[in-house]
Amino acid sequence: MPDMRVVLARELGYCSGIRRAIDAAETALRSEGTVAATDTLLHNAGEMNRLGSIGLRSVELLSDEELGAATVLLPAHGSTLSEHLGRIASARAVWDLTCPIVNRAHDAVSRFADAGVPIVVVGDKEHRETRYLMEAAGSQLLRVVTSEQDLDTLEISVSRVGVVYQTTQSREFRQLVLAWFRRRGIEVAEEMTLCPEVLRRQDGAVALARRCTAMLVLGDSSSANTRRLVAVAVSACPRTYLIGDAAVLPEVGLNCVDIVGVVSGTSCPQTTIDEVVAGLRQVCPDVRVEVDAWPESVL
Incomplete structure (x- = not known):
């Protein structure tokens, strides 16, 4: 049986802005006291569920008394003046995690x-x-x-x-x-x-898609940059699929003769990437994994 060739994009997982927001959220959650977010910090339901499991709450569900003692986290995608001047103004602390x-x-x-x-x-x-x-x-x-x-x-x-x-x-x-x-x-x-970084990922996705028989774009469908990766990749490789988690791989129809390109949106955690690679090994017993050698784009 032939080997499936899996080519990983050079840049996978969180971008610097999302990593900064995640690190800040985890730092806040290690401290004592209530930590809450005004909205989803990043567009990945699985990662938001993980943060919820270690204590992150929603501002909307806090009482006024709880909010007064809470640290409030603002999302990586920006926050409006009405949010700053609204209910969260009474919080103990407000951390603005907007990407630089x-x-x-x-x-x-x-x-x-x-x-x-x-x-x-x-x-x-x-x-x-x-x-x-x-x-x-x-x-x-x-x-x-x-x-x-x-x-x-x-x-x-x-x-x-x-x-x-x-x-x-x-x-x-x-x-x-x-x-x-x-x-x-x-x-x-x-x-x-x-x-x-988003442009480099888009350019890399197109260059990789031209050399693959199937493309997997890892990330959440709520993520705008992930959906855009699908849009740019599918023009070069019609068999392009948005993959939220490894559980959907059997439905994609990959086989052992495929050259599978793997790219990710900027809100995709490393755990998803690892699980998808492991899932590909379930699809085909012999999988050769390599990192794409395509050079970074010049903006």
């Missing part, structure tokens, strides 16, 4: 707003990070663009716009947005706020 790269995008929006530049935010409308950027834009927010369909219906009467991106958007969609403005003669003052 997300804060960099927020600062870019604020600079445009302060300069009176009309702002277009490119991002998923309902995503917490996009709402964080929209708040920074204030009255200068012109439009949120999520898709090509949004561009098709976009009507802009100004001659100059500031464009800022939700950090997990794709390089391809950025180029599409810029081309739309160029065709209409609208000047763009752009802040390149796409996350370098």
Whole structure:
């Protein structure tokens, strides 16, 4: 029976921003007292369940008395002013775990707003990070663009716009947005706020997908950057699957002649990666695992 070849992407598991948030949450949970989050700290249900099992609670479920003695954690994807000034203002301590790269995008929006530049935010409308950027834009927010369909219906009467991106958007969609403005003669003052690590993962996923017969994208379906990895990989490898955990591997239809590429979203824990590799060994008794030698992209 032939060996299944499994090629792991060079960057797997948590990104630096998510790792920072997880480390902070675990530090808080090792201390005495109540620790609670205003929302999911990261888009991975399994990891949030793990944190819940060691004591992380929801702010919504705390009494006023409990909240007054609690340490409150704000998510990695940003938090709005209304959250800071709302109920959590009475907490004993508030830890803002917003990713530094997300804060960099927020600062870019604020600079445009302060300069009176009309702002277009490119991002998923309902995503917490996009709402964080929209708040920074204030009255200068012109439009949120999520898709090509949004561009098709976009009507802009100004001659100059500031464009800022939700950090997990794709390089391809950025180029599409810029081309739309160029065709209409609208000047763009752009802040390149796409996350370098997310871009490297997207580029690596495409390069790996071109050399594989099947692609596994590990992560939670609620994660925007994970879904985007699926979108970029499937264009090069139609047999691309989003894998939340190893239990679904038997349903994918892999076989021992496959070359299987493995990439992950930035909220995927190492335990999931290890379990999937172990699960692949159940699919095929002889599995050869290697790390992709594809070079890192140059931004």
